[in-house]
């Protein structure tokens with residue numbers, strides 16, 4: 001059985017590594033220099049980094065140069081997210097050498113463009129399914145964007161390689177992941193799923209690891225690492241079996 005991949009998160013707002021609560025703009029706690037945070041996760045043994053440009057996601061500017069600097073400095077695999085919605089932002093994201101990009105809003109608002117991107121870039125593209133209940137949210141999670149399962153069926157038919165599934169109600173709250181949502185998504189698709197939002201403990205990671213046979217491939221971990229609920233070394237050890 002494959003082990004659960006762990007993706008420590010570096011979310012960048014106004015040039016700083018931050019964590020939000022429920023993804024809400026204005027709820028930031030700052031954790032300093034994004035490059036320092038990313039290098040710390042790399043030194044601790046991470047194989048992946050989940051790197052988010054929150055300003056690009058919210059439409060309040062971007063941290064494109066800094067994000068590119070972080071991505072280029074990494075030896076590990078990078079999943080890049082936030083505000084990738086057109087040819088220019090996609091080209092800039094791919095040019096960082098990241099392993100894959102995560103499309104969110106575009107999958108809801110520009111389905112034809114996203115279908116073309118999936119057809120052209122295959123496994124280098126994941127789609128973020130950010131939900132409240134089973135309603136998708138776009139534009140930095142501020143606007144409704146349709147039904148989760150209808151969108152999933154469309155993206156599956158278009159050949160989407162992978163989904164990053166976030167329960168917004170859990171994100172940044174340290175309340176544990178929404179395991180039922182993940183089971184439901186895994187039951188609806190044969191594509192791998194990366195779980196995001198709410199991890200609070202090593203037991204949460206073990207619970208997510210138990211869903212690997214159902215299709216959960218990885219878990220993004222943000223707040224718990226910054227709040228020192230556990231170390232990344234402990235997390236990697238917890239999911240190593």
Ligand SMILES: O=C(O)c1ccccc1NCC(=O)[C@H](O)[C@H](O)COP(=O)(O)O
Pocket residue numbers: 009010011019023050052054057058081082083104128140141166170171172173174196197198199220221222223224
């Ligand atoms: O990923 C995005 O594009 C995004 C857009 C708008 C708000 C938040 C966004 N991402 C947040 C994350 O990816 C978090 O780092 C991740 O869900 C970790 O959550 P947690 O472990 O609960 O801190």
